[in-house]
Amino acid sequence: MTIKTLPLDPAHLIETAEDVAHFLEAAFEGGTAEEIAHALETVARSPGIAWGCSDPHNNSSSSAGPGCLENSLELKNGRPT
Numbered sequence: 093m094t095i096k097t098l099p100l101d102p103a104h105l106i107e108t109a110e111d112v113a114h115f116l117e118a119a120f121e122g123g124t125a126e127e128i129a130h131a132l133e134t135v136a137r138s139p140g141i142a143w144g145c146s147d148p149h150n151n152s153s154s155s156a157g158p159g160c161l162e163n164s165l166e167l168k169n170g171r172p173t
């Protein structure tokens with residue numbers, strides 16, 4: 093019997109400001125600079141966080157939508173610089 097596995101993107105598990113705080117706290121406690129940068133990138137990709145933009149789940153024209161923070165960062169090869 094073969095077990096089927098699927099990739100997991102932790103960004104999809106970050107839905108609240110509290111989730112962000114716990115995720116980044118863990119990265120900053122003992123992470124290297126690269127691990128911290130990866131954690132920030134993961135948070136920026138999280139669909140549940142709008143970061144000062146209107147509700148990402150709201151389809152109104154006033155909503156900047158998901159990725160508001162990510163769009164404001166300068167990215168190089170998909171990574172914040």
